[in-house]
Amino acid sequence: MSNINFNKNSVMAIGVLLVMGIFPLFVDSAWLAIGTTFLVFAVVAFSQDIILGRAGVFHMGHAMFFGLGAYTTAVLNVHFGWPILATWAPAVLVPLVVALLLAGPIIHLRGDYLLVATIGFNIIFIQVLQNNIFGITGGPNGIFGIDVVRVFGVELFEQTHMYYMAFILLGITLFIMKNLDQSKFGRAMFYINKDDVAAQSMGISIRYYKLYAFALGAGIAGAAGSMFAVQYSAVSPEAFDVISSIMFFTIVLVGGSASLPGVLLGTFVMFVLPEVFREFETARYLVFGLAMILTMILRPRGIWPVKFGNIPAFLKKDVK
Amino acid sequence: MSEYLLEVKNVSKFFYGLKAIDALSMKVKKGQIYGIIGPNGAGKTTLFNCITGIYTPEEGQILWMGKEIKGTAPHKIAELGILRTFQTIRLFSEMSVAENIMSGRHIKSKQKWYNGIIHTPAYYKDERENWEKVGELMEFFKLSQYATTPAGDLSYGVQRKIEMARALAAEPELLILDEPAAGLNENETLELAHTIKEIQKMGVTIMMIEHDMEMVMSLTEYITVINFGAKISEGVPAFVQDDPIVIEAYIGIDDEDES
Amino acid sequence: MDIFLQQLVNGLTIGSLYALVALGYTMVYGVMKLINFAHGDLVALSAFVGLTVYTQIFGEGVSSLIAIIVVFVFTAAIIAFVGVLLERLAYRPLRTAPRLSAVVSALGAGLVIQNTIMLMWGPNMKIFPSNLFPQTLWDFGGVVMTFTQVMILGLSSVLMVALFLFINKTKMGTAIRATAIDQDAAKLMGINVNRIIMVIFIIGSALGAVAGLFIGIYYRGITFDMGWLYGLNAFVAAIMGGIGNIPGAMLGGLMLGLFNAMITGYISTQWAETFTFILLIVILIFRPTGILGEKVAEKV
Numbered sequence: 008m009s010n011i012n013f014n015k016n017s018v019m020a021i022g023v024l025l026v027m028g029i030f031p032l033f034v035d036s037a038w039l040a041i042g043t044t045f046l047v048f049a050v051v052a053f054s055q056d057i058i059l060g061r062a063g064v065f066h067m068g069h070a071m072f073f074g075l076g077a078y079t080t081a082v083l084n085v086h087f088g089w090p091i092l093a094t095w096a097p098a099v100l101v102p103l104v105v106a107l108l109l110a111g112p113i114i115h116l117r118g119d120y121l122l123v124a125t126i127g128f129n130i131i132f133i134q135v136l137q138n139n140i141f142g143i144t145g146g147p148n149g150i151f152g153i154d155v156v157r158v159f160g161v162e163l164f165e166q167t168h169m170y171y172m173a174f175i176l177l178g179i180t181l182f183i184m185k186n187l188d189q190s191k192f193g194r195a196m197f198y199i200n201k202d203d204v205a206a207q208s209m210g211i212s213i214r215y216y217k218l219y220a221f222a223l224g225a226g227i228a229g230a231a232g233s234m235f236a237v238q239y240s241a242v243s244p245e246a247f248d249v250i251s252s253i254m255f256f257t258i259v260l261v262g263g264s265a266s267l268p269g270v271l272l273g274t275f276v277m278f279v280l281p282e283v284f285r286e287f288e289t290a291r292y293l294v295f296g297l298a299m300i301l302t303m304i305l306r307p308r309g310i311w312p313v314k315f316g317n318i319p320a321f322l323k324k325d326v327k
Numbered sequence: 328m329s330e331y332l333l334e335v336k337n338v339s340k341f342f343y344g345l346k347a348i349d350a351l352s353m354k355v356k357k358g359q360i361y362g363i364i365g366p367n368g369a370g371k372t373t374l375f376n377c378i379t380g381i382y383t384p385e386e387g388q389i390l391w392m393g394k395e396i397k398g399t400a401p402h403k404i405a406e407l408g409i410l411r412t413f414q415t416i417r418l419f420s421e422m423s424v425a426e427n428i429m430s431g432r433h434i435k436s437k438q439k440w441y442n443g444i445i446h447t448p449a450y451y452k453d454e455r456e457n458w459e460k461v462g463e464l465m466e467f468f469k470l471s472q473y474a475t476t477p478a479g480d481l482s483y484g485v486q487r488k489i490e491m492a493r494a495l496a497a498e499p500e501l502l503i504l505d506e507p508a509a510g511l512n513e514n515e516t517l518e519l520a521h522t523i524k525e526i527q528k529m530g531v532t533i534m535m536i537e538h539d540m541e542m543v544m545s546l547t548e549y550i551t552v553i554n555f556g557a558k559i560s561e562g563v564p565a566f567v568q569d570d571p572i573v574i575e576a577y578i579g580i581d582d583e584d585e586s
Numbered sequence: 587m588d589i590f591l592q593q594l595v596n597g598l599t600i601g602s603l604y605a606l607v608a609l610g611y612t613m614v615y616g617v618m619k620l621i622n623f624a625h626g627d628l629v630a631l632s633a634f635v636g637l638t639v640y641t642q643i644f645g646e647g648v649s650s651l652i653a654i655i656v657v658f659v660f661t662a663a664i665i666a667f668v669g670v671l672l673e674r675l676a677y678r679p680l681r682t683a684p685r686l687s688a689v690v691s692a693l694g695a696g697l698v699i700q701n702t703i704m705l706m707w708g709p710n711m712k713i714f715p716s717n718l719f720p721q722t723l724w725d726f727g728g729v730v731m732t733f734t735q736v737m738i739l740g741l742s743s744v745l746m747v748a749l750f751l752f753i754n755k756t757k758m759g760t761a762i763r764a765t766a767i768d769q770d771a772a773k774l775m776g777i778n779v780n781r782i783i784m785v786i787f788i789i790g791s792a793l794g795a796v797a798g799l800f801i802g803i804y805y806r807g808i809t810f811d812m813g814w815l816y817g818l819n820a821f822v823a824a825i826m827g828g829i830g831n832i833p834g835a836m837l838g839g840l841m842l843g844l845f846n847a848m849i850t851g852y853i854s855t856q857w858a859e860t861f862t863f864i865l866l867i868v869i870l871i872f873r874p875t876g877i878l879g880e881k882v883a884e885k886v
Contacts, residue, residue, distance in 0.1 A: 065686070113867065116874050118685075119621055123825045124870055126818070127863030134860045183444050190450070191436040192443030198430045201419040208379060208413075210405030210434035210497060223443065253693060260690045293701035299694025300676045307683030316423035316475040319458050325471035 016268075023271070024178075031170050039166045040238075041282050046173035047235050048255075049274040050180045052262070054227035055255040057184075060264030060313075061193060062220035063200030064114075065122035068129035069255045072102040072225035074247025076232025078136070081150040081242045082143050091156045091237055098233035099226045106225030107218060114217050129249045136244040149243030153236050169238045176234055180227055184267060187223070188317065196220055197265070197315075254278075261302050263309025272311050331390075332357045332501060332532050333378070333409075338387030338397075340370075340377055340556075347373045348384065349557040355501070355549075360523065360533045362547030362564070364540075366576060370556040371536045372414055375503055378534075379411050380404040406434050408500030412490040412507060414536070420479025424470055425461055427478045427489050431496025432457040464492045468522070484515040488522075495526065502526065504535040508542055520546055544568060552576070588728040593851035594844065599735045599804070601843020602742035606797035607820030608827070608835035609749065610790030616766040616830035617786050618681070620688045624672060624695035626817015628665055628791055631699055632798025633808040634707050636661040637714055646715045654718060661799055662792040668699075669791025670784055678780075696813070703810040711809045714802035738800050745793060746836050753832055758785065766830065819846075822862060826869050828879020837878060 030042055055069045076098040083089040083097060113124045139146035155164040156172065163172065187193035195216045198206035203213055236242045254277060262273020284291050302310065333355040340348040348370045355361045363371050376382045378389060380401040389397045391407055399407075410431070419427050436457050442450045465471045468488045473481060478489050487507060494502055507523070508516045520542055527533060537543045543550065544564045552560040552573050560570045567573055607629055614622045639660050640646075644653045676695040680688040722733040753759040765772040765782045773779050801816060802808050823842040827834025842862065849861045869877065 059686075112871050116870055119615070119829060120825060120870055120874065120876070122621070123822060124863075124867055127822075127866055131860045131863050134857060138856050186446055187443050189454070190443045190446070191433060191438045192440070194426065194429060195433060197422060197426075198419055198433075201421060202417050204381065204401075205413065205417040205419065206430065207401035208381075208405055208411050209430045209493065210402050210410075211430070212400070212402045219440070219443065257690055257693060260686050264686075290701070290705065292697050293705065296694040296697030296699075296701065299697065300691045303683070303687040303691040303694070304676075304679045307680060307687040315421055315426060315477065318423060318425040318429075318474060319455075322425050322458060322462050322465070322471075322474045326474050326476075327472055 020268070023268075027174060027177075031167050036166050039170055041279065043166065043170045043173045043238055044235075045274060045279055046170070046177045047231050047238065048258075048278050049271055050173075050177050050231040050234075051228050052255055052258040052270050052274045053180050053184055053267075054224040054231065056259045056265060056270050057187070057196075057224040057227070058220045059256065060259050060266075060270070061187075061196040061200065062217050063196070064217055064220065065118040066125045066221075066224075067122050067256050068125035068127070068132075068249070068252050069224070069228060070247040070249070070251035071129040071132040072106060072228035073232045073235070073251070073255075074132065074136070074242075074244075075102040075105055075225075076229025077236040077242045077247065078144060078150070078232070079229065080233040080236045081153050084154050085150050085152055086143055091154055091233075092158065095230070095233055099229045102229035102232070103222050103226040106221045110218060110221040114214055114221075126249055126252070129247075129252050133244050133248050136247075145243075147244060149241060151241045153240045153242070155240070156237060169234075173234055173238070176230060181267065183223075183227070192216065192219060257299065259309075261299065261309060263306075263311045263313055266309065266311050266313035269309050269311035269313065273309070276310070331355060332392060333534075334388070334390040334393075335374070335378070336388040336390065338374070338377060338384045338389060340373055340382055340384040346556050348377065349555070350387065351553070351556070351558055352387075353551045353558070353561070355532060355534060357532055358527070358530065359549060360527055360535070360547045362543045362550040363534065363536045363553060364538070364543055364550060364567075365553035365559075369553045371553055372505055373556075374553070375411060375505055375534075375536065378404075379409060379503065405497065408498075409503065410494035410497045410499035410501070411503035412487070412494055412505055414505040414509065416483070416486045416490055418478040418486055418489055418493075421477055423475045424478050424481070424489055425458075425465065425474045428461045428464055428470075428492045428496050429457065431464075431493040432460060434497055435460075460496060464496055467525075468492045483510045484512070487511065487519070491522070491526075495531070499531060501532045501534065504533060504537075506536050506538060508537055508539045516542060589851050591726075591729040593847040595729060595731055595735060596851075597844035597847025598840065599738050599843070600846065601840035602738050603797045603800055603804075603816070603839075604820045604823045604843050605746065605836045605839025606742050606793045606800075607816060608824040608839045609746075609832065610794040611821050611824040612827070612829055612832060612835040613762075613786045613790045615824070616832070617762065617769070617783060618677065618688075619685065620677060621692065621821070622677075622790075623689065623692040623817070624676070624699055625790070625794060626815075626820065627696045627699035627703075627813035628669060628672070629794045629798040629801070629816055629820075630808070630810065630813030631668065631703055632661055632665045632795035633714065633802035633812075634703055634712065634810075635664050636795075636799040636802055637707075637712060637808070639664075640715065640718055647717055649717050649720060657718065658796065658799060662795040665795035665798070666788045666792045669787040669794075673783060673787045678783075700810055700813065707810065709810065711807045714806050714808055716806065719803055734800075734804050738804065741796065742800075745796065749789065749793070750832065752789075758782075762786065819862070822866050826866055826876055828873075828876025831876070831878045831880075834876055834878035838876070841877075 031039055051073050058064050058066045079098040079101045080091065080094040083094040084091055109128050113121060116124060136144045137147050155162050195211045198211055199213050199216055207213060258273040258277045259270055261277060263269025281291060281295060331354045335351055335353045337350045337352055338348055339346060339350055351374060365371055373382065377384045380399050383398045388395055396404060437453050438450055465474060470488060470492060473485065478486060508519055511519060516539060523533060523546055547564055550561060550564055550567045551558055552567055554576045559576055560567055560573045610625045611622060614620055636657055640657045643656060672695055676691045677688055680691055719734050719737060724731050753762060761777045762782055765777060765779055769779055819842060820839065823838035824835045826842060827838025845865055846858060846862060849858050
């Protein structure tokens with residue numbers, strides 16, 4: 008069915024994946040950890056993009072779903088002794104269900120009102136974690152001593168293992184994003200985003216597709232959270248606060264809403280570059296802020312904006 | 328089953344206490360081309376918005392094949408087979424023409440919720456069928472050459488065609504056209520009239536608001552005239568055209584579309 | 587009862603500060619449909635600028651009416667200038683861009699201001715001198731009210747009434763309201779939209795500056811990143827009242843201040859933010875555009 012045509016973009020995509028694939032062979036453990044976190048953050052950014060870039064929902068609380076996944080794995084593993092593998096499904100499902108329950112009553116709100124409501128959920132989530140609710144979240148310190156992944160008696164404890172697990176997760180995420188884009192669900196999100204009145208008049212339920220985006224986005228973020236918890240073998244609230252949410256929000260817009268290369272690039276620019284310039288400790292974020300302003304002025308739709316027109320080849324035969 | 332496809336019964340719609348539509352009634356038969364005319368601001372578009380669920384009228388009934396649909400959400404109205412175009416064109420302007428038309432296939436697509444994540448053989452079949460339908464419509468409206476062009480980059484006349492193609496893609500029972508000829512040149516208007524006739528032949532009932540009198544009179548089978556939200560006349564084109572009340576309502580109105 | 591009255595006083599005080607900051611958010615939103623995320627950081631900047639103005643011009647320990655006036659006017663002028671600069675550099679180039687681009691620019695501008703404060707005044711907490719205002723306090727049968735609180739309540743009331751009159755009774759105010767409703771139409775009517783936006787930023791930033799100074803004087807400890815906290819609360823207040831609506835911002839600010847004070851007084855400080863946002867979400871569920879926000883009917 009799908010005939011792979013080797014155009015410029017596919018070649019580039021394969022190139023980037025190759026570089027990411029062999030990256031661990033050339034770097035020290037500090038950079039390997041950064042690389043792993045980059046992959047995890049990219050997954051979160053893509054899941055944020057489903058909600059923000061595709062469905063067009065002004066959602067600024069995404070770190071919460073990321074955190075819910077991480078804490079689900081941490082709590083089930085540390086307090087209930089579940090093996091990590093067994094926590095994966097709940098780490099996806101818990102954020103997914105919470106997203107539906109929370110977004111349900113507010114999904115009809117207009118953009119900016121919804122934005123504040125989602126910030127609110129994130130802040131409540133952090134306060135719940137910090138106040139050590141039911142005595143299982145570990146308060147401000149979080150939860151330590153999360154196990155490693157064991158498959159058939161093999162322990163995946165090395166940084167390289169972590170990296171490749173995150174790499175596979177990113178691969179799965181990209182696979183889902185691609186499938187989403189080429190389905191009625193992904194398209195419906197775009198239609199709602201671009202003109203909600205027209206979309207409704209075409210029979211598209213705004214509520215259904217916004218919630219679909221939330222559920223899918225939260226589920227993927229939860230999977231990333233689980234990976235994050237395993238990578239650091241610990242979780243604590245501050246990794247999932249509103250500041251992180253703002254970062255994911257910004258990654259999508261700086262990179263390019265709904266653009267796969269854009270969001271990957273955005274993650275690189277917003278997360279890896281600051282790591283590179285670590286030595287300029289103090290002035291770093293000043294420059295960073297200036298760069299955000301400048302990027303938006305020069306590239307209002309992001310560094311690598313989305314390109315539409317991805318239609319089957321047989322429809323292009325008359326295009327001049 | 329009612330003998331009428333759509334019945335509007337004593338519908339009134341208020342904005343901030345002002346009556347935008349005043350106890351309006353009309354009956355549309357299956358297969359008809361039904362015209363709605365009246366001066367600017369008479370409430371014609373408001374009526375369409377009430378029928379398509381964007382507004383909920385405060386009073387009256389709207390019956391679709393005999394069943395009340397007042398207050399039904401716009402996307403459910405579309406699922407019933409009532410599709411529309413907009414007076415102020417509302418396309419997904421950054422998206423390609425083909426993708427725009429594909430939005431009309433939404434309600435016909437049989438993809439399951441999990442097809443947004445993983446594709447199945449049934450998905451491929453469905454996807455293929457829907458794109459083929461889009462291809463047919465692009466051919467019908469002579470849009471094939473623009474398949475990958477962003478809709479917003481095209482001329483007004485072409486955009487109007489895309490809007491019609493998009494609505495038609497949903498295989499509507501009733502197609503509602505809000506000033507389809509507005510902004511078109513003479514040739515484009517002629518082409519449009521022809522297209523509308525063709526659509527009627529497909530078995531689609533059409534309701535249209537139009538200012539181009541020549542087109543309305545030649546195309547429609549029945550007309551309702553609205554002024555200040557209320558019906559002032561109705562009948563076949565020949566009758567409405569000579570109705571003194573209608574003539575009076577139009578006197579002194581400098582209709583730009585006529586000049 | 588004493589707790590109640592005391593928390594009422596405290597709540598109105600902090601509520602007035604929220605209201606002053608919320609006005610900056612709401613005015614900018616009203617005209618530009620932009621959440622000015624850098625506004626909170628302007629408020630923080632004001633506290634630091636005020637600190638420097640005070641200690642450099644008068645030296646610590648001086649308390650006089652002239653000192654108060656000079657510190658307030660001078661600081662407000664500087665912050666207003668920064669606000670105008672912010673609009674020129676970070677927002678104006680994005681006026682026709684997608685709405686969220688300007689939001690990212692605002693977030694970036696917030697980072698810039700925050701880190702400028704950190705580079706200029708250092709990362710550690712600074713203590714605002716205690717003696718700009720006299721340390722007088724009054725005890726009404728157990729309910730204590732400080733001079734600072736009286737000043738906060740008094741001055742913010744005056745400023746809010748003045749703003750209300752300015753918006754509703756002057757020609758410029760009418761032009762601002764017209765621009766808020768329809769920028770293009772306002773332009774056609776000969777209103778200089780750029781000037782309106784400048785005025786909005788001057789007023790909004792100056793009000794924020796006053797709030798920032800009061801925050802310094804009232805709480806004493808000021809940090810480079812405190813703008814986020816005050817900004818967020820004020821922003822929530824503006825949303826509760828109905829963003830874009832000026833009386834809404836005042837109402838929202840006072841309401842949130844009182845609500846916060848009652849929660850911390852009677853229930854817990856640990857869950858204060860949770861209660862704030864639960865209140866917000868409940869309000870939005872029942873009034874999707876805030877308490878005084880108008881329902882926007884989209885023209886189809």
